[in-house]
Amino acid sequence: MITLDDAFRKFRSRLELNEREQKNASARHTEVREHVRSKFKIECDFLTGSYARYTKTKPLKDVDIFFVLQGSERGYRERPPSEIIDAFHKALVEKYGDKKVKKQARSICVDFGVDVDEDDNTNYRILSVDVVPAFRAAVDYEIPDTTSGKWIKTNPEVHADKATAAHKNYSNEWKGLVRMLKYWNNNPKHGEKPVKPSFLLEVMALDCLHGKWGGQFDREFQGLFATLANRIHESWPDPAGLGPPVSDGMDAARKNRAKSLLEAAGREATLAIHLARQGKHGEALDAWRKLFGPKFPKS
Ligand SMILES: Nc1ncnc2c1ncn2[C@@H]1O[C@H](COP(=O)(O)OP(=O)(O)OP(=O)(O)O)[C@@H](O)[C@H]1O
C-alpha cells in the first residue's frame, strides 16, 4: 500500500499543471486574444492570477487573462466599471454565444463546456477563462469592479513575487500546499465553497504558513486548518497593498460558516493522524481522501 507521504506527494503532483493542460490553456488564450484584439485596442494580454503563479487547483477553471487596453480606449476608464464589463461581454457573446459567457464583478467568464469526470479529470482541458479588462496606472493596473462601482488597483507581479518568496521560504512546499488547500475548498461536499474568493486562502497562507516546513504533510494540514479557522475573522488586506481587502468577499455569516468547516477539517485531520498512529493505514488514507476529494490517491 502507498505510504502516507507518497500519497500526499502523488496528490500534490496531480494538482500540478502539466504540459497538455498548458497547451490547452495557451490555445484558448490565443483564440480569445484574437477575438478581443479585433474588437478593442489592446496594448498587451497575458495569462495571470493563480494559473500564472502555479497556485491554481484542479479541475482547471477560471484561468485569468488580463487585457491591458491602449490609451485610446481611456474613455472607458472615465466611465462606470459596468460599461467596460458590458462591452467585453457583448464582444465575447458574439463569438461564444450568451449561454457560455457570463458577467462577473471584475471579469467576464467564458465557459468552454468541458465535462469533468467523477475523479475531477477533464482530459487535460481547461473549463473556462476569466477575461479581465485593465488599464495601466503607472507600475500598477486598474480593473473594473461592478460590486463597488469603482475601478480598483492591482498588481499581479507583486502577488507573483510574494508567492515565489513564500514558496522558497517554505522549502519549496508552499505552492503545493496552497493547491491542496484550494482543492479542499472546492470539494463539492461543502455545497458552496467555504472560503470565497479562494484567493483569500492563498493570501492567508502567506501569513499562516510561516516559519519552517515541518516535513510532514499531515501535521502541516492539521495545524494549517486550525490556524485558518482561528484567523478567518481577521481583515486580510491585498498583499500588494493596492486593492480592497481580499476578506471583503465574505460577510460575517459566511465567515462563521467557513470557520466551522475549517475547524471540522482540522478535526478530520487529527482523526486521520490518529488512525495512522494506530496502524490503521488504509482507514487513514480513506480519511484524507474524504477530507480532500477524489484526487487524493488510495494507491
Ligand atoms: N482585492 C484584491 N485587490 C487586488 N488584487 C486582487 C484582489 N483580489 C484578487 N486580486 C488579483 O486578481 C487575481 C485574480 O483574482 P481571482 O479571484 O481569480 O484569484 P486567483 O488568485 O486567480 O485564484 P483562483 O485560484 O480562485 O482563480 C488574483 O490572483 C490577484 O492577483
Ligand SMILES: [Mg+2]
Ligand atoms: Mg482566478
